[in-house]
């Protein structure tokens with residue numbers, strides 16, 4: 001089972017979704033286990049590492065968002081497990097000016113040991129996210145957020161960095177033998193970091209894609225037509241069983257902390273009564289996001 005192949009022209013190592021079909025021979029699954037699949041990616045990354053440059057990710061965390069601190073520490077931990085290198089740059093809220101962030105990014109752009117640069121989002125208020133992200137060299141944009149990389153994806157090519165969350169969703173679908181080709185898919189959400197790249201990936205996989213968002217009329221009706229529904233709206237538990245076509249596959253990209261401190265996603269648990277498969281929160285899309293960040297960093301290191 002491989003998730004990599006050599007690109008025909010360049011000899012680059014690029015992701016190969018086709019071989020990942022039926023990685024788990026479990027077609028009746030209810031729960032798409034992202035945590036389990038991500039651990040396979042970590043093992044694979046460890047195995048592929050021998051004889052190659054140790055991939056190195058630099059993470060910049062500006063400000064004092066507590067959730068961001070947890071996420072960044074998680075990423076660092078998983079990179080360590082795979083024997084990958086990571087460096088973190090914590091910049092306090094007071095120090096977080098555009099100038100300071102540009103300086104940090106410029107330094108990392110020049111550092112040949114650094115293969116990937118991740119600026120943790122959201123940035124503190126007052127900073128222009130686009131300006132700051134655009135300072136990163138496209139070949140070090142392991143988030144796949146830059147116009148260059150999103151644009152490459154829009155052309156149907158899969159050989160530049162693909163945004164980690166949608167990339168992880170595709171890996172999860174194929175791993176469970178779910179081929180989006182010809183399926184009606186609905187993506188709720190149109191962000192540059194999830195909704196748009198998710199829709200482009202599904203389109204590349206020959207799905208029929210509808211992008212729904214906060215101004216969409218008849219949302220429930222549209223969702224009821226989905227064989228695969230991706231909830232990436234950022235609204236806790238907004239997708240309920242009324243949205244779901246019988247035996248649909250539901251991918252939950254949301255992650256929210258409820259008042260009782262428990263985590264929940266964009267979907268309500270009652271979708272399980274109708275859907276044939278669902279990604280859990282936690283343990284679904286989240287761990288896959290980190291696995292794909294690792295893959296993108298490895299590709300940045302090894303495709304130079």
Ligand SMILES: Nc1nc(=O)c2c([nH]1)NC[C@@H]1CN(c3ccc(C(=O)N[C@@H](CCC(=O)O)C(=O)O)cc3)C=[N+]21
Pocket residue numbers: 070071074118119120121122143164255281282283284285286287289290
């Ligand atoms: N430049 C940038 N790139 C990102 O990829 C990025 C970002 N900024 N800002 C924030 C979001 C959020 N994100 C998550 C990644 C993993 C989990 C994850 O592993 N979640 C665990 C649970 C973690 C917990 O217990 O809180 C799970 O779903 O099982 C969650 C959220 C990446 N993001």
